[in-house]
Amino acid sequence: MRPSDVLRLLVSALLIAVAALATAACDGKGPASSDPGKNAKTEGPAMTFALTSPAFKNDARIPKQYTGEGKDLSPPLEWTATPEGVKAFALICDDPDAPRGTWDHWILWNIPADRTKLPEGVARTETLPDLGGARQGRNSWPKIGYNGPMPPPGHGTHHYHLVLYALDTVLDLKPGADKKALLAAMDKHVLGKATLTGTYSR
Numbered sequence: 082m083r084p085s086d087v088l089r090l091l092v093s094a095l096l097i098a099v100a101a102l103a104t105a106a107c108d109g110k111g112p113a114s115s116d117p118g119k120n121a122k123t124e125g126p127a128m129t130f131a132l133t134s135p136a137f138k139n140d141a142r143i144p145k146q147y148t149g150e151g152k153d154l155s156p157p158l159e160w161t162a163t164p165e166g167v168k169a170f171a172l173i174c175d176d177p178d179a180p181r182g183t184w185d186h187w188i189l190w191n192i193p194a195d196r197t198k199l200p201e202g203v204a205r206t207e208t209l210p211d212l213g214g215a216r217q218g219r220n221s222w223p224k225i226g227y228n229g230p231m232p233p234p235g236h237g238t239h240h241y242h243l244v245l246y247a248l249d250t251v252l253d254l255k256p257g258a259d260k261k262a263l264l265a266a267m268d269k270h271v272l273g274k275a276t277l278t279g280t281y282s283r
Contacts, residue, residue, distance in 0.1 A: 133159050143279035185259070233283070241280070
């Protein structure tokens with residue numbers, strides 16, 4: 082085979098490979114994200130979704146009563162301007178600054194769609210009749226319900242992310258599930274999410 086023939090074959094193979102990669106990109110067959118918020122549905126106009134607390138502002142220090150050094154109550158939360166089509170809400174609170182990696186503090190789901198707030202001091206039970214039958218899972222201790230900040234002394238400032246997810250369905254997930262199971266159940270059902278971050282140090 083002449084050198085010119087070899088060159089033509091190499092160029093043809095390269096063009097075929099490039100075309101295959103372009104097709105895959107158009108099909109959207111890239112790696113799936115483990116964050117359901119990144120796979121959120123985007124039909125319709127974007128809407129503002131805000132999560133706040135009357136107890137502390139975003140990026141501010143969490144009051145002691147909501148930590149392991151105080152009464153360890155869950156903080157009161159409020160949300161507004163949720164996306165259309167919401168059937169339920171789910172809430173995750175975790176600390177990515179923990180020495181052993183992200184530490185889960187609160188796992189809660191099937192909050193009724195007509196709710197716009199959570200009271201202070203949600204009970205540490207698997208089901209919550211006062212919250213329309215919402216369910217709670219196991220945190221990293223592992224315990225049911227909320228356990229507040231209690232970072233190691235001298236470890237610097239930790240950031241506690243409270244993330245509220247607006248879902249297009251009520252989840253068929255048994256009480257006591259962990260965060261991994263909740264994230265899997267929410268996949269492709271997230272209409273939007275809102276985050277409130279509090280800080281704490283000892």
